[in-house]
Amino acid sequence: MSSVVSVELRGDIALVEINNPPVNATGVAVRLGLLEAVAKAEAANAKAAIVYCAGRTFVAGGDISEFGKPPQEPHLPDVYQNIEDSSVPWVAATHGTTLGGGFELAMACDFRLAQTGTRFGLPEVNLGLVPGAGGSQRLPRLIGVEAAVELATTGQLIDAQQLFDLGGLDLVFEGDPVEAALEFVADLPTPLSGLSKRSPAPVADDFFASKRAEITKRAKGQTSPLDNLRAIEWAATLPFSQGQPKERALHLELRDSAQSKALRHAFFSERAVSKPKAMEGGAPLDITKIAVVGGGLMGAGIAFACLNAGYDVALIERDQDAANAGRERVEGLIAGGIKRGKISQDKAEKLKSSLIAADDYAACADADLAIEAVFEDLGVKQQVFQSLASHMREDAILATNTSYIDPTQIFEGITNPSRFIGLHFFSPAHIMKLLEIVQLPSTSKDVLATGFDLGKQLRKVGVLSGICDGFIGNRILSAYRRQADYLLMDGCTPKQIDDAMRGFGMPMGPYELQDLTGLQISWANRKRQAPTRAPDERYVRIGDLLCEAERFGQRSAKGWYKYVEGDRKPHEDGFVTNLIEQEAKAAGIERQLFTNQEIVDRLMAVMINEGALIVEEGIAERDLDVDLVKIHGYGFPRWRGGPMHYASEIGIDRVKAAMTDVAKQSPNSWRLAERLK
Numbered sequence: 076m077s078s079v080v081s082v083e084l085r086g087d088i089a090l091v092e093i094n095n096p097p098v099n100a101t102g103v104a105v106r107l108g109l110l111e112a113v114a115k116a117e118a119a120n121a122k123a124a125i126v127y128c129a130g131r132t133f134v135a136g137g138d139i140s141e142f143g144k145p146p147q148e149p150h151l152p153d154v155y156q157n158i159e160d161s162s163v164p165w166v167a168a169t170h171g172t173t174l175g176g177g178f179e180l181a182m183a184c185d186f187r188l189a190q191t192g193t194r195f196g197l198p199e200v201n202l203g204l205v206p207g208a209g210g211s212q213r214l215p216r217l218i219g220v221e222a223a224v225e226l227a228t229t230g231q232l233i234d235a236q237q238l239f240d241l242g243g244l245d246l247v248f249e250g251d252p253v254e255a256a257l258e259f260v261a262d263l264p265t266p267l268s269g270l271s272k273r274s275p276a277p278v279a280d281d282f283f284a285s286k287r288a289e290i291t292k293r294a295k296g297q298t299s300p301l302d303n304l305r306a307i308e309w310a311a312t313l314p315f316s317q318g319q320p321k322e323r324a325l326h327l328e329l330r331d332s333a334q335s336k337a338l339r340h341a342f343f344s345e346r347a348v349s350k351p352k353a354m355e356g357g358a359p360l361d362i363t364k365i366a367v368v369g370g371g372l373m374g375a376g377i378a379f380a381c382l383n384a385g386y387d388v389a390l391i392e393r394d395q396d397a398a399n400a401g402r403e404r405v406e407g408l409i410a411g412g413i414k415r416g417k418i419s420q421d422k423a424e425k426l427k428s429s430l431i432a433a434d435d436y437a438a439c440a441d442a443d444l445a446i447e448a449v450f451e452d453l454g455v456k457q458q459v460f461q462s463l464a465s466h467m468r469e470d471a472i473l474a475t476n477t478s479y480i481d482p483t484q485i486f487e488g489i490t491n492p493s494r495f496i497g498l499h500f501f502s503p504a505h506i507m508k509l510l511e512i513v514q515l516p517s518t519s520k521d522v523l524a525t526g527f528d529l530g531k532q533l534r535k536v537g538v539l540s541g542i543c544d545g546f547i548g549n550r551i552l553s554a555y556r557r558q559a560d561y562l563l564m565d566g567c568t569p570k571q572i573d574d575a576m577r578g579f580g581m582p583m584g585p586y587e588l589q590d591l592t593g594l595q596i597s598w599a600n601r602k603r604q605a606p607t608r609a610p611d612e613r614y615v616r617i618g619d620l621l622c623e624a625e626r627f628g629q630r631s632a633k634g635w636y637k638y639v640e641g642d643r644k645p646h647e648d649g650f651v652t653n654l655i656e657q658e659a660k661a662a663g664i665e666r667q668l669f670t671n672q673e674i675v676d677r678l679m680a681v682m683i684n685e686g687a688l689i690v691e692e693g694i695a696e697r698d699l700d701v702d703l704v705k706i707h708g709y710g711f712p713r714w715r716g717g718p719m720h721y722a723s724e725i726g727i728d729r730v731k732a733a734m735t736d737v738a739k740q741s742p743n744s745w746r747l748a749e750r751l752k
């Protein structure tokens with residue numbers, strides 16, 4: 076008997092329990108056990124078989140650890156077909172998260188019951204896959220083609236009530252799955268024919284064509300949403316006996332695809348990222364109240380995110396007017412949440428009452444953590460921490476949201492350095508997933524663990540970073556922009572570079588993005604870096620000249636592009652092209668043509684090189700930290716797995732070759748990482 080699937084006969088009912096912690100994944104032992112259970116229930120001539128799971132959830136998916144190995148018999152589609160074809164009616168009694176292979180199991184049964192709150196979905200798309208055991212073929216036959224397309228192409232989860240309303244469940248129950256199922260089978264309805272024998276209701280003639288167009292646009296280069304659409308189209312147009320083998324073949328093919336590997340890398344990295352070595356043995360401290368200093372763009376977003384996660388917040392500003400303005404900003408974000416249906420009126424009232432906005436540090440005396448988000452100015456920040464330290468407990472955690480200033484300097488002269496930390500949010504702070512957690516030499520493990528726990532509570536991806544100019548993300552961004560500027564001088568236009576990077580999968584190219592966020596911040600940064608810049612490093616001043624001409628981007632209707640009023644669409648501008656040509660001429664450069672691939676190769680090479688240096692220097696512990704920073708803070712396409720994963724995918728030799736070209740073209744401007752030498 077299988078160790079993970081047991082069969083107990085209770086009267087004429089076979090109780091089939093799957094017990095394969097942690098999530099009852101459909102590994103080979105479960106598959107074997109289910110086959111045996113089918114045979115046993117039939118041999119006992121059972122009136123019904125009830126399949127349920129031990130632990131916190133019904134089957135929540137396939138066994139991802141079997142990926143990369145040849146599939147082992149019995150195969151899941153065959154096991155499920157056996158269940159569907161069995162002479163004994165099967166009843167799935169689900170709870171928890173019934174996902175992927177779990178949802179497929181439920182669909183192979185004759186009846187589906189779910190505990191209130193059970194969530195269902197086909198998340199394969201998020202791992203670059205299509206379902207592999209009939210999910211894309213049975214789901215449209217269960218809930219209709221349109222709803223199936225929605226679920227399978229987005230990976231979105233729905234709860235038991237929603238699935239019931241779509242006709243996908245026979246019963247939603249409260250309480251114990253086995254009890255509910257036993258009650259259900261006591262008065263067992265006559266089963267309909269199995270889903271594989273039914274046909275989905277027809278859809279409009281142009282349904283798939285218009286969906287394909289819509290999804291192509293939304294997927295931005297990721298292929299799995301379209302693959303899932305294709306699989307459902309098979310269900311809509313072919314008998315199950317033809318559609319199912321096609322689904323299976325595509326599933327197996329996709330397991331070895333570059334996109335699926337990249338998406339799986341991102342998935343596993345997200346699990347590993349919150350356990351850096353530097354934090355080993357640390358435990359999070361209790362945080363109830365958070366002081367946020369500075370209620371501007373970042374401070375308001377941070378305050379809102381903290382309120383929304385259930386913390387009390389004291390927002391401290393320079394004076395009462397600024398405090399009022401800060402409160403208004405936060406309330407604006409709350410109102411936005413109500414408008415988008417994310418926050419109920421009740422919750423909004425609760426959030427507002429958990430917020431104090433003041434110009435007096437007394438308001439934060441009992442806070443457990445302070446996050447500073449005032450002007451990017453060392454003196455101002457130091458002042459703020461003096462005030463915080465004199466009003467807060469000696470062990471209250473002090474955090475800075477600085478983008479570039481060395482936190483060690485910011486905290487100079489404050490007592491108990493073990494409580495210092497950087498918490499670097501990204502704009503808009505209540506939306507962007509990335510949180511760089513900056514470790515100072517003095518930061519204690521418990522304080523680090525508290526930073527990670529806060530990230531988790533705020534539903535962010537916390538990534539540990541050491542101290543360097545720009546930390547992980549902005550340091551790579553600077554290198555990327557610098558190389559893009561070199562390419563401008565050497566022959567490209569902003570539009571060509573933007574097009575190439577969008578073609579690679581970035582949501583925006585570097586120049587449209589600068590126009591969107593404004594050119595001033597990087598201008599100020601370049602000025603700040605000027606005194607320490609190596610004198611023989613290649614420097615492109617086009618961005619500076621644009622700022623001097625008051626071309627700050629979209630907000631001034633011109634930047635790297637020009638804009639027609641009320642429209643965000645960038646238009647190429649002769650002023651900029653002339654400026655680039657003049658600057659190149661003055662530097663004695665003969666401009667040449669670059670293909671989009673050459674542009675991508677060079678920009679990716681510097682990104683990878685900088686990422687490798689960051690790991691070499693110990694600023695990031697692992698390549699995966701770098702990958703997640705780029706994915707969650709900078710729109711790097713998840714289906715490419717991040718720059719470091721991309722490097723391993725295309726091969727380090729190709730990166731080396733591109734980086735060698737880059738270094739040759741701009742001598743004295745790039746330090747090569749060891750692994751690219």
Ligand code: NAI
Binds near residue numbers: 371
């Ligand atoms: P902001 O100018 O919108 O807001 C700064 C706020 O701090 C203002 O409301 C100001 O009144 C207040 N303030 C100034 N001095 C103060 C003092 N002594 N006491 C109390 N409040 C004071 O600036 P933003 O963009 O919110 O940036 C704040 C910090 O966050 C900076 O360190 C910045 O580098 C960092 N940051 C900014 C990001 C961005 O995209 N804007 C992203 C990540 C970090």
